[in-house]
Amino acid sequence: MFGPDSGSASDPGLAGWLRLAAAPTFAVMALVTALSGDAGMICSAMPNTSPFSGMTLMYVLMSIFHGMPWLNLMARLRRSAARRV
Template sequence: MSTHRTGTIEGSRRAIARGAADRLPLLASPTFAFMALLTGVLSIGEPDMLCTTSAASPLTGMVAMYGLMSAFHSGPWLRLLSGRRNSTHRP
């Protein structure tokens, strides 16, 4: 009996899971950008509850935090746009 499972239901489930895992990192950056946009639009004029209300730095507040998180998680998008693939998951 062969241990190669290509063509079986289990093999297709693994392929679907691998495809989903490869695309999962692409969700972080747009999610944080959307959260920054929503926070900025919905909280105009309202101070952040957990952040300071003084304007000591332009990087204070939830909008800036979500914007920075979106920028920090943009690596998978930059790799995708540059055409470079991550070879650790593929033979």
């Protein structure tokens, strides 16, 4: 799941932890960008844009796209829990 430096599902290694950190980081960045009100100033030249356009939308999409390591981790943990029962 996480590459050559990985251990088990509960010990993913450094690269695995970086993959897991991406989705929540982008989600927080989307929230901060949307709440700050400066989303239009960062990427868009248009004033009075929606807070869900530009950078906020990009961060939400990146958070979704980087969610696969979380899904893989949950599936592995679920399979290992089912084996124990």
